Amino acid sequence: MNRLQRIIKQGAFIALCCTMAACASGPRFSEMSGTIPSLAADSGRIYVYRTTVLGAAIQPSVKVNGEVVGSAVPDGFFYIDRPPGNYKITTSTEVDRDLSLTLDAAQTRYVRLGISMGFFVGHVYPELVDDAQGQSDLGTLHYTAK
Amino acid sequence: MGVPRTIGVAVWCLAGLCAGCAFDVVRLKQSPAQYEAVPATGRTWILNDDLKVTLVSGWATPLKKGTNWRQVGKIKEGDVLTTGNQIVTVEASNLFEAYAVVDGGKVVGFFLPVERSFTPADPPVSIDLRLKD
DSSP: OHHHHHHHHHHHHHHHHHHHHHSOOSOBHHHHGGGSOOOOTTOEEEEEEEOOOTTTTOOOEEEETTEEEEEOOTTEEEEEEEOSEEEEEEEESSSEEEEEEEEOTTOEEEEEEEEEOOSSSOEEEEEEEOHHHHHHHHTTOEEOOO | OOHHHHHHHHHHHHHHHHHHSOSOOOOOOOEEOOOEEOOOOOOOEEEOSOBOOBBSSSEEOOBOTTOEEEEEEEETTEEEEEESSSOOEEESSSEEEOEEEEETTEEEEEEETTTTEEEEEEEEEEOOEEEOO
16 A cells, blocks of 8 residues: 555656646746836737646647747746737647737737647637736746747 | 457547547637728716627627726627727637627627627627716
8 A cells, every 4th residue: 555655646746747847937927027128109919828737738839810929838928019900819739729809009918828628638728818817817927938 | 350459449430530520619600790980989888787698609708787888880780889898709619809789779799800790699688888977
């Protein structure tokens, strides 16, 4: 029995290490927010972030209008500045999940990446959240560059 | 062919069938909309009650009591209203930012500004808006 318990503990420890290794490790938003450049008057900003570590091994690329701009790293965030216009945020696992949104000049939008059950792997999907929720979520997340 | 092998083949066939199925099973019913922006009037309406709108396909964010709404445009189906107080999306297998479309005191559907399309409510529901002072 002791041997079984030891194996279980070791397995849990390894799983925890793997999960931690899969998470973002850059500076936290709260530590670096002062260094993030101000938004240009003729641009908007989109923060993309993932709070959940569930399905940490699944880290699909995040595309904006077809261009890869980052990855869905658990506990991580990144941002992009773009001209005002229409944008489609896409994550791809075994399926594509799209979010379409508008971006105005001087506007900041927050896109949270969630995870749902899939057939073979989980599905990472983008959702638009309000400013208060987005700002609250970002605080403890780590910066992940492209 | 032994029984274990038969079961193995069956499992792989089932997996293949399922994998071949489209996950994008819920498509939002949309029709193109001719959107016409209207000049800002400064008039704002307050939503007096929470409002849940069901769609022909997909789901819409419930509209929250106390949110401020202003008209930004119109389409054939009605006036297009938006709010800065909550995020409004309609969702099927994908998510779309959405503006409410109101006609005759009812939400008749949603306008999708990126897709420039309209998705209808089923049924249209009365909306209780009052003009903000």
